[in-house]
Amino acid sequence: SQQGEEDPQALSIQEGENATMNCSYKTSINNLQWYRQNSGRGLVHLILIRSNEREKHSGRLRVTLDTSKKSSSLLITASRAADTASYFCATDPNYGGSQGNLIFGKGTKLSVKP
């Protein structure tokens, strides 16, 4: 079963606006990762945040992690049309160490209009 659940399922914004996507999960994790996918192509890794971290930045991306609420958020600032894609959160469950089995949510479809 899916561990991560993204919210919202779809998001439509204007260029220049910020986009916020949320992710909730169920079990203890080693880390949580965010990926982007354009039109059924391969996934592009965006950012990884470990279970002992609370916030991480990478360029226009800001990720937060609240392990007590089992939730994460991805903020994309000053969005561009090129950010149009599906965004997935993936959890690396802690079964006594990482074993390479990311559990993905169903994703948020982001549309950025010029």
Add this chain to the structure above:
Amino acid sequence: KAGVTQTPRYLIKTRGQQVTLSCSPISGHRSVSWYQQTPGQGLQFLFEYFSETQRNKGNFPGRFSGRQFSNSRSEMNVSTLELGDSALYLCASSLVAQDGYEQYFGPGTRLTVT
């Protein structure tokens, strides 16, 4: 460094046939994971290999199998294909650590079963 490569990129097979997909990880990465992506089920973990050993397996029937070679290249095999096996098959490679590392995905193999 070259990225993760997958071959073939597209494949059309008939029900009952079998298929083998190949994945070459990023140089130095010893962990290879496989995922199936369908519109209905989303991204689902198939299995993960590290040092030629399957460390983890998702909830898929025994028709799905894989292996990893000494050079870390991996193959997955699906026997007795069913229409529901039509999907995008993605492999990902990563370094290995107790608390996990980023997984880097290949472009995928799109399998169509008719």
